[in-house]
Amino acid sequence: MSAVLLPILPPLIAALAVLLLRRGGPGLALAGATLSLAGSLWLLVRVGGGQPETFLLPGLPEMPLRLVAGPLTALLTVAVATVGTFVLIHAVGYMKRESGLVRFYAIMSLFLAAMQALVLAGDWVLLLATWELIGMCSYLLIGFWFQRPEAADAAGRAFLYTRSADLGLYVAVFMLIGATGTSEIAPSLEAGGSTSTAAGLLLLLAAMGKSAQVPLQDWLMRAMAGPTPVSALLHSATLVAAGAILLIRSAPLLSPEALFFVGLVGGITTVAAGVIALAERDLKRLLAASTASQYGLMLIAVGAGVPLAALLHLLAHAAIKSALFLAAGDFQHARGGTGFDQLEGVGRARPWTFASFAVAALALAGIPPLSGFFSKDAVIAAALSAQGFAWLGPLALVGTLLTGAYMARSLRLLWRGPDETLAVAGGAWMRAGILGLVVPAAGLGLAFGSIEAILDLSMPDEGIGVVLLGLFAGLGGLLLGSLVSAQRLLGPIHQWAESGLSIAGGLAAWVGRPAMAVARGCERLEQGLYVTVLRTGHASLVVANLVRAGDERRINGLIFALVAGVQAMGARARTLQSGLIHHSLAISAVASAVTLVVLFLASLSF
Template sequence: MFDAATLIKLIVALPLLSAVATAILGPRVLRHQSHWLTIGALATSCCLSLLLGWNVSRAINTNAQPGESADVAAHVGYEQIVPIWTWAEVNSAYEPSSTSAVDGTPVLADTDARDFSIGVTLRVDPLTAMMLMMVTFVATLVAIYAQGYMHDDRGYWRFFAYVSLFVFSMTMLVSVSNFLLLYVFWEAVGLCSYLLIGFWYEKPEAAAAGKKAFLVNRVGDFGFALALFFIWTTYGTLNFHDSPDVAGVLGQLRLTGQLGYVAGGTGLAICLLLLVGACGKSAQFPLHVWLPDAMEGPTPVSALVHSATMVAAGVFLVGRFYPAFCPEVLFVIAIVGCITLFMAATIAITATDIKRVLAYSTVSQLGYMMLALGVGGWLAGVLHLFTHAFFKSLLFMCSGSVIHAVHTNEMPLMGGLRRKMPYTAYTMLIGCLAIAGAGIPFVIGFSGYYSKDAILEQALLFKNTNPTWGSIFFFAAAGGASITAFYMFRLWYMTFAGQPRDAERYDHAHESPPVMYVPLVVLSVFAVGAAWGMNSIFGGLSDALIGGAIALAIFLGLWYLINKERASDAVMHGAGHASHSGHGDHSHGDHSHGDHSHGHQHGPSGNWAVPLGI
């Protein structure tokens, strides 16, 4: 019905039209009906994205040579460049000074001057199609959920205008075929995240969190901007691909290097600066500090930022430029990811704020993606980015449902809520199983079972070339997986199991309305099966199937059932100790939303079981 060029134009245009229309009509006309424009636009974009993905898949199968599998054809590559208009053009702007590869200058087929041309050009390929499906699908469910969560907020129309603009920026970021436009929408995503994280600007904590996210990301963005200057002066173009016959940054134009990646001092600088930009957006050490505070925004914002939009941008950048990364920088990426995943996982063990646990979990999972990319597992890293979007948005929206019911973020003040909130409790249990990588080895598993174990497999394979670091990467990733299972089931047990630890909050708790729990049910289906059928793509996945994470989760469940009364007493004691010592004071924001994020963590004083929740 529609070709790929028409589809991708409509996919990115609809959220922009929704943002403009909501901003104009929202204050006086739409008001508390503003969600309809956003939901309608995002749902339509989602359907078109699914159709685009089907078209790309069909094209890959059609282009497969006789006797060649579709997987091989996909690996060779499918792309379609969709020009819209030329934004800027300067004739003879670039003149190569040499054709020698020795001094690190580009190797060109000729020495003619090249024009500086910035065209608004979109790109259709399997990575773009996957990202568009992921972003629009999750954003649609978040918008539906927000209809119930934000129903009595004074800035209702403003919220949905921001969400539409956020999704437009992200869809353009993953669709453009030019580094300068990528940078423009990279900054637009950062601006939208600032507006949404600081949405409740009357709360000092929310305003500070928005500014912190904006400023920390400026550090990474400065590195990205420098990389653009180096790319232009080195390549004479900022386009990924102009056409099959004209060199682009990821086309035939290379610095020294016989294996396709850039090399030399200039190439190393470009790759490192791009990594700095990716570390800012994807909250990698040491630029991870903004993401845990980003939970101060409304929970639908947290679900969007932590899953399919903001944090996905950095991983996407590395994945898009991946063929050009030199081995030295890939090794640095692996080290950064390894440090990040393990550090954030250990911090999550002691957090008592339900959203802060999930925030550090996001940092840790992003570390897994970077580790996978660093050790050569492009497919593993991208698959984990895909599966993570579903179960992390599910987990955040479940936490928002809990906060909406009990008006606190503190898990020691919860307990027993599964009886009051069954939909929320059991969909969150599915999310916990997915992020822990639960499954039956060699049979079937949740989505995280496939993506996380693919990363472990790639770390094992890295040992073949670097035994020492390969072992470090593997054991850090395996240990992080076990820690993930621990803190996620600790979160679930403290929130939904045992006896109520605050009778007043428990008595007022209730299940969320259908507009909020139906998206949870839908996401739980994808948290279970988003990666089913991927085993054929990851040949040899069974080599790395380990039962450590799920075994630990089962052990914790059995421990809890056997020691239920003792565990409840320990947590009750911890909650009482916290309230008497002053840690139970809450910095309340707008009570109508129930988002009272304050980030207090109980220290080691008092009962040792308090920080662990056991």
């Protein structure tokens, strides 16, 4: 069996096993994720020297589906499998008292397998298929508690926003295949001219939907209606990461014009989403806004022409953000909610979880020697080395400042207040999942040199000035968030930030409501057609019954009467056949006489 299949098959088989056996879901899903991690590590060892591995599958005529493992994609499979494994470990405890576990673990395993396949996809057709599959799984996972109106609404909103942006990916793929004559990703990235610019902008649109970039960021905050393990997986290395991964892999295609817009979208998002996070009153929603902001930083690095910096921050962010979300899940079970008014003092009640949360928070703020320090420096260095350094650099620094501010605010709110807590079932499993991700969140930056060697890429020279700028921005944000309230920091825009910086109702008013109005109109049309069909069928039955009644009572009655009359005449005619000769002669004589009379009368008339 090809090593390229090793990250994909275990979680896929686990999903099928959970559905068929209907029991042992936690163990099967965890086994699938663990084997996927082992397979990903083995795959990275095999291709780390730069020799890719390819596995072909039947596909369209002259367009076979292919899985391609190179150093970049193998490294990404390790990140996906690592996060998936520890999230599932946490989920064993978090979901202990929940129902619907067969559905939960089956979809989580399928989601993990689909994400691995997307990372390894070597052709656009397979990438589109897996892109759709992770979208479907995310819809089902966000709406896992579909009985709750907010969960159903969040799932529908995520579907609407991401599916609308996915049109960009479809059109871009059709353009690239038409321009290059191949569905293979690597050769198609060599398309130049206007095709490169147009396809790059369309890929940016698709990435904006998946990675929740302005103005498509709203769905990500509402996706918090799903279970916390789902949020941790979606926000770190899977669904939301897919947009950034798409742009990182497509970087050779992006023209200078496309790179400008990629950097612009990322810069606006990292600041706008950071402001939203600073004003949030719910911990999970704050982390969701932070996710959009951090992916904005990755887009700044891609727009600066240094996708390696985006990749390094993606890897660090995957470990950091998943650890933060899992810790938030532990806090949620301890207090029965994630609003800051409910979580005040929970850090003192659960010090081990709070310590893990604090380490991950400081890493996200870019404090040395944690992983975020190295990845943030890489992004800032990329921004300051680009042609648009005059605006990319300040946006990256402001995004870093805001990161420190909202993480310090969350630490302050979690620590102060009463230390009461509820009994937490499955606490050991949850702590194991959190600690498993805090370790790479803290120390992954030390491996960045090895990662650059594996990828055979290098970063622009950072210099002591870049390091100090990033450090001062992170420390300054932490200081502001610790000492100054969000209301004072944001001033007159605080209330606007609480509403998600929406303008005239935002996309919910301009896109969501019209789309839902069209959907409701289509539903009414369908109901009208359904009623019309039912009424037509009912009328047809009435006519059929009338026809049947007429057929049975009129036509059949007439036929039966005619038959009875003929039978009666036959019976009377049989009485004439007595078999006596004199009777026959008498009948013949009478008939002859009647005939002669008729002929005589006829002759008189003439």
